Amino acid sequence: MTTSTYTTSTLFLRSLSCAGITHAFVNWGSDHPALLEELERQRVESGTGKAQLNIITCPNEMVALSAAQGFTQSTGKIAAVIVHVDVGTQALAGAVHNVDRSRTPVLIYAGASPFSAQGEHKGTRNEWIMWIQDIPDQSAILRQYMRHTAQINSAKTVEKSIKRALQIATSSPSGPVYLWARREVMEEEIEPQSINLVSDMTGWPSIELSALSxxxxxxxxxxxxxxxxxxxxxxxxxxxxxxxxxxxxxxxxxxxxxxxxxxxxxxxxxxxxxxxxxxxxxxxxxxxxxxxxxxxxxxxxxxxxxxxxxxxxxxxxxxxxxxxxxxxxxxxxxxxxxxxxxxxxxxxxxxxxxxxxxxxxxxxxxxxxxxxxxxxxxxxxxxxxxxxxxxxxxxSALVTNLDNAEAIFPSISSSGTEEGQGKYFSVTVPNLVGVLRQTIISATPSRGANTLILNESISNYPAVWHHLRPEFPGTVISSGGSSLGWGLGAAVGSSLSGRETDKPHELIVVIVGDGSFMFGVPSSAYWMARRYETPFLTIVLNNGGWKSPKLSMLGVHPKGHGSSVPGAQLSVGFGPSCPDYAQIAVAASAGWAWGTRIGGSVDAELAGLDEHALQKKLNDVIKDAIRIVMEEKRCAVVDCVLESI
The missing domain is CATH 3.40.50.1220 (TPP-binding domain)
Known part of the structure; x- marks a missing residue:
């Protein structure tokens, strides 16, 4: 018969739950045996097969933290992220920058290599990696981005360590906090009655909002x-x-x-x-x-x-x-x-x-x-x-200018593309966003008031913000930082957050550049979307590479050698054969996601069509993609070919 042993990890998870945290985005490692064991004990003893927290498996740490950020941005409720020692902390990558700059409160926990090596404690070192993963100052990896970092030293202090971290994380300027603990500490056995002594955040309030004199x-x-x-x-x-x-x-x-x-x-x-x-x-x-x-x-x-x-x-x-x-x-x-x-x-x-x-x-x-x-x-x-x-x-003049830009569709061109010579067409950002906005209004019961758009369009930020014409607070958000790769994970977290409210989003849309899409680790993000059934529409603004570095170069060298050459020659382009972004999502989700491309080389179906027919095709594609997300509850990806950099 399996016996239950209660440990520091029991108190750790209990403290998170009592503090109001409902979701933990996790990437497990050798430092987490006690947490894994405790979660399974909870599933068995609950009689429901469920643990106290919703555990979201994340094959990539940056996607995990981006998902947690999206969750918190959507709900205002803090989420937890659990990663593996120093390497998992490093793999949080640019998402650490984003949660810092966006002032998003997230509790990050990482284990650490055991401090004992001869069996002195339960959880002592027993794998070769535990020597090379033991570094002098693990918190230093991200301390300058955190509102607070601390080590959990014993079972008796774990609850207070978590409450202090959360109190700081949720006080202005809110932001991420980082806790870590050695494996032996998380394996420390405790008396069962101490579990019932864990309380909520009463007595640990966030700092009240300040006012002007x-x-x-x-x-x-x-x-x-x-x-x-x-x-x-x-x-x-x-x-x-x-x-x-x-x-x-x-x-x-x-x-x-x-x-x-x-x-x-x-x-x-x-x-x-x-x-x-x-x-x-x-x-x-x-x-x-x-x-x-x-x-x-x-x-x-x-x-x-x-x-x-x-x-x-x-x-x-x-x-x-x-x-x-x-x-x-x-x-x-x-x-x-x-x-x-x-x-x-x-x-x-x-x-x-x-x-x-x-x-x-x-x-x-x-x-x-x-x-x-x-x-x-x-x-x-x-x-x-x-x-x-x-x-x-x-x-009124602003509205007229936006209307005019959205109404002018490009004609099919005979110029060559990076994929070869022949006829092709591309859409403009005003074309695309105008159609997207109008379709959302007609397709959603709230006429867009309960749609969430995650905007990571980067070099197209100004055009996307303008042509979205956002009307309702909370319906359009961005990462708040400058590290690319937030959008896909954040869409998963935002979708999960809807289950915590009585009014979930009717539709979630993420708009990314092709560079942002690649940075977002789509292999992990769409696997998570399938695993946790979090449907959203992805619009990829495909201009063939990283436009922002080219714009930065032109800002300093407007008439230099690089001013008149294509992106591929500058080494900022993804050609001559760009990835099939939609099919990456389809593959990562084992065929669950749906995807298509609009623009690029013209096939027989489109040859000879005028701009009005192209507008109709764009309308039909966006309408179909939104239907798939809203009715079939699957992810949809539309790869939109823009004018190449």
Missing amino acids: SNVTKIIASSLLHASSPMIITSHLGRSKSAVSALISLATLLALPVINSCPSAVNIPFTHPSYTGVTFLAPGTHWEGLNKADVILVLDSDTPWITENDRPQDGAKVFIIDGGDPLKVNIGYSHTDAEIICRADPGVALSQIEEGLREMGVRPEGEHWELIGADLNDNTESRIDARRLALAQAH
């Missing part, structure tokens, strides 16, 4: 009120839906233009007149009003502008508000000239500023103003009305 609130409110040309710049405010509501309210009250600088979330609805567009700070792409603004409110933004390209006028008042790291202390060098810099939650701060304006007598459009004191004879109201009209006109 009353003096600073008054200064910012008064400055915005009396400004001739005020504006707001934000990047990540939309990570909090309540902050979006506060931004909409203030922007409406004062008719403030809002620019999205390198966004990672939906910060303001596209249809709101204050929505002025998106910039990723390429020269000449910032909002044209930046150099005329006299008061600028920067909210949760790492890079509101780049001085060498576009910048505010001299003398402009700049106020910076950030909920966790206004000085960007974890960035080697960062500086923005400002009058006041505040550590305060943007949503809270915006509500304070609006309340201050209302105390001054400011009222919404259509209501009678009651300006008092020094504001009594001010012409502020008429200036705001004029600004409101100008914003509406500018927004």
Whole structure:
């Protein structure tokens, strides 16, 4: 008869569960015997065959952490990641950067080689790899990206170690934490009654959201009120839906233009007149009003502008508000000239500023103003009305420009491609995203309000953000960092997260470049999607390689030797024979996923078709792909050939 032995690992898993963690994304190794044994004990003794945590097997560590990030971004609930000693910690790769920069709380746990070698303890070294995997400072691999790192030293302290880590991870600036333990510690036997002493996070709250001081609130409110040309710049405010509501309210009250600088979330609805567009700070792409603004409110933004390209006028008042790291202390060098810099939650701060304006007598459009004191004879109201009209006109022009770009489809060309000579066609990003957006609206019951789009389009970020025209907070997200490969794993995690809510996403779409697709380890990601039945649509923007390095080269050497040569010659291209991305997904999922390519060499079916027929084909492909995801509950991959780099 099998006997139950309770160990530190019992307390470890129990502590995670009691703290509210429901999912652990795992990649097991020689340091995890006690965890594997404990999970099976739970399955046997539960009578249901289930453990306390949902264990998600991840054949690749970066996909594991990306999936955990997507899970947390979608639900707001922290997830755990379990990896193998130093090598598994290293294999988390660029996902560590992404969870750090996106301020996504994740608890990462790694085992470590045993410290004993002669049988002194249970779990002592008994495999050759345990000598070469024992390094002097395992936490150093990723300490500079973590909010907290700590070693679990005994069964008696494991619960407190986890609670402290989670308290730090979920406090602003939230982010990842890293715990590790030697194998002997996780094998330490405990008394069964100690399991029942594990409690929830009561007594270990996250730090409360901070607010502006009353003096600073008054200064910012008064400055915005009396400004001739005020504006707001934000990047990540939309990570909090309540902050979006506060931004909409203030922007409406004062008719403030809002620019999205390198966004990672939906910060303001596209249809709101204050929505002025998106910039990723390429020269000449910032909002044209930046150099005329006299008061600028920067909210949760790492890079509101780049001085060498576009910048505010001299003398402009700049106020910076950030909920966790206004000085960007974890960035080697960062500086923005400002009058006041505040550590305060943007949503809270915006509500304070609006309340201050209302105390001054400011009222919404259509209501009678009651300006008092020094504001009594001010012409502020008429200036705001004029600004409101100008914003509406500018927004109408923006919509017209986007409509026009989406409507112009390229014709079939006789030029050669990297795959050989002959007729071919490609779609443009406006074509594709326009069709995708319209199809989502018509195919989903909520008309897109309950669709999640994960955007990892990189060099096509500006076009994708613009043409998605996102309307609802939380419906479009990106990694928040710059390490490629987030999207596929995050789509799996986001799909899993829907099972934790009473309103799961109707559709999940991930938009990736062909480079991002390859970085995302599709062999692991689509295996996981099949194993855990997490259907999503993948749109691959296939421009034949890495466009971003070429753009970086052109930014420094616009007329150099490399300025006129194709990507393949620059060694940034994937030709002459690009991978069949859709079939990679099909193979990885053992035939479960569906995939097709649109664009490229023209076959007999398409020869002679005009642009209207090509538009219909794109419509049909996207419609069919969405049907497969929503009705058949399978992954679909559409490889969209763009103009080659």
